[in-house]
Amino acid sequence: MSRRTASRNGRIQKPKDERVPADAQAMSSSFSGISVSPRTPKASHRIGHEDEESEGDVELSLLGEDERQQAANGLDLEEQADHSTPHELSSEDKRAMVLLCVLYLIQGVPLGLALGSVPFILREHLSYSQLATFALSGYPYSLKLLWSPIVDSVFFVSIGRRKSWIIPMQIIIGTLMLYLSLNVQVLMDDPSNHVTQLTFLFTSLVFFSATQDIAVDGWALTLLSPESLSYASTCQTIGLNTGFFASFTVFLAFNSEAFAAKWGVPHLTLSAYLKFWCVMSYAVSLWLLIVKKEKKEPLSDVDMSIKAVYKQIWAICKLRHVQLLIVMHLFAKLGFAANEAATSLKMVEKGFQREDLAIAVLIDFPFQITGGWLAANWSRGDHPLRPWLYAFWPRLGFALMSTLIVYYFPTPPITMGFFVFLVVQTVFSSFASTVQFVGISAFHTKISDPLIGGTYMTLLNTFTNMGGTWPKWFVLKGVDLFSVASCKIQEGTSELVVKASECVSDQGKAACDELGGKCITETDGYYIVSALCMLFGVGFLVLYIMPTARKLQALPTSAWRVKMS
Known part of the structure; x- marks a missing residue:
């Protein structure tokens, strides 16, 4: 096993004929895009903020003399690159982008x-x-920072720094899918008695996907040329979203027996779907092992051991502006947390067919990809967080609209006009979400330091992901907590009302049916939780997010780098 190393200035050397000025334009993940030039540490001066100096006077001393002189003159190298002329993607970059899309695709399926x-x-x-x-089960994807330094620092030289992790993770993912395909039917036939086992299996699947993501993020920083680095987020957008929607939208539609009968297509079972992606995971892993060669990264005298990387993470987190960013990320998505966690489930509960919902999301998919490209142009330059800020208001507005849709949801079957309205609402809502993802991904790409590879990106993305993950448990628990349900039992001319702890699931309804009653929901906790989330979201946006985001994006890129001892 080998420890991670990197060049002192973090630059990946390219032949002269390939070194073209960068233009700060880039695309980020299914939601991304931004302008980023080769991301190298910037200057050897102290960060010019008293509160940061009090945190330890972190020095930046990773540049050559010319770059130091530019920094001393108050020039920001990457900001200068924003005004360079655009360059054409080389054939090598195009092949690298295809590979990244495939790797993110495999990650998006589970x-x-x-x-x-x-x-x-x-x-x-x-x-x-x-x-x-x-x-x-979704938590590992938001907590991968805890083990990302291990992925960044330990590898087999003979296999490659990133392939040492990507290949085994994909093999494990494929094996888990194979196991699930052989046992999932038994588990899904009686899920109420297998919740713990299902949670463990899918948590494991997400854990290994998250580990693969750390390695892929790090590989993207060196697989693409410095001038094309910003397109890494584009690959993430296309690959991750395609995998996610294949498993969510496409699978839900083809898994529906009604959809299969209506359109004359084969019925796709969860077991068959898992087996297919098991084979794909094995095939891509075999190709990486035999065909794809990974370039060796330049050596460095910088200590990149696991312990050193953890210390680096701690040094970054001690920066005052990083702490402000962390707080912003942890609570930024709370305003529409109820909408994302429970609205679709409530619509299905009210009679909206799963296959119709899948079709609505499927129609939305190309608009998300298009929105990512459009928002990318908006995100380039000195204000990458601008689209992220602007998209808050429509996103909160669509969350309110979704709550009203649930409240006034018509008795099935729904009309074509209402279905079209739902599709339009879904498209605009997801577009706002895509714009936000683009803006924040662009910002992360701009300030990340390749010296610690995937760990820096993971550090920033961890808090973004956690901001959308941690509220989900509380939202779903809150729906039941604030709900008041009764099991009404008719006995002759009188009616007996029994308070039920839960009268929504099949298990709860079955218990009520055994008593000869019917479940009646008097107060739906969904509306209470939605109102609380949106009220907090508006207040936090106005009082904290808007002033903090404008302050953070005004900082030079060098302010986000710290010295590796």
Whole structure:
């Protein structure tokens, strides 16, 4: 095993004929795009803020003399690059982008299952509190920072720094999918008694996908040329979203027997779907092992051991502006947390067919990709957080609209006009989400330091992901907590009302049916939780996010780098 090393200035050397000025234009993930030039440490001066100096007077001393002189003159190298002329993608960069899209695709498939389609399938059989337990399966993706330094620092030289992790992780993902395909039917037939086992299996699947993501993020920093580095987020957008929607939208549609009968297509079972992606994971892993060669990264005298990287993370987190960013990320998504966690489930509960919902999301998919490219142009330059800020208001507005849609949802079957309205609402809502993802991904790409590879990106993305993950458990628990349900039992001319702890899932309804009653929901906790989330979201946006974001994006890129001893 080998420890991670990098060039002192973090630059990946390219032949002269390939070194073209960067133009700060870039695309970030299914939601991304931004302008970023070769991301190298900037200057050897102290960060010019008294509060940061009090944190330890972190020095930046990783540049050559010319760059130091530019920094001393108050020039920011990457900001200068924003005004350079655009360059054409080389054939090598294009091949690298295809590879990255495929790797992100494999990562997106299990995420689409764990966070998308499986909860919808389970909704008919579980209460919201039980769904909250299953929602814990998404946590590893938000906590991968805890083990990213290990992925960044330990590898087999003979295989390659990134391939040492990507190949085994994909093999494990494929094996887990194979195991699930052989046992999932038994588990899904009686999910209320297998919630813990299902949660463990899908948590494991997400954990290994998250580990693969750390390695892929790090490889993207060296797989692409410095001038094309910003397109790494584009690959993430296309690959991750395609995998997610294949497992969520496409699978839900083809898994529906009604959809298969209506359109004359084969019925796709969860077992068959898992087996297909098991084979794909094995095939891509075999290709990487035999065909794809990984370039060796330049050596450095900088200590990149696991301990050193953890210390580096701590040094970054001690910076005052990083702390402000962390607080902003942890609470930024709370305003629309109820909408994202429970609205679709509530619509299905009110009679909206799963396959119709899948079709609505499928129609939305190309608009998300297009929106990512459009927002990328908006995000380039000196204000990458601008689209992220602007998209807050429409996103909060669509969250309110979604709550009203649930409240006034018509009795099925729904009309074509209402279905079209839902599709339009979904497209605009997801576009606002895509714009936000683009802006924040662009900002992260701009300030990340390749000297610690995937760890820096993971550090920034961890708090973004956690901001959308941690509220989900509380939202789903809150729906049941604030709900008041009764089991009404008719006995002759009188009516007996029995308070039920949960009267929504199949289990709760069955218990009421055994008593000869019918479940009646008097107060739906969904509306209370939605109102609380949106009120907090508006207040936090105005009082904290807007002034803090403008302050952070005004900082030079060098302010986000710290010295590696």
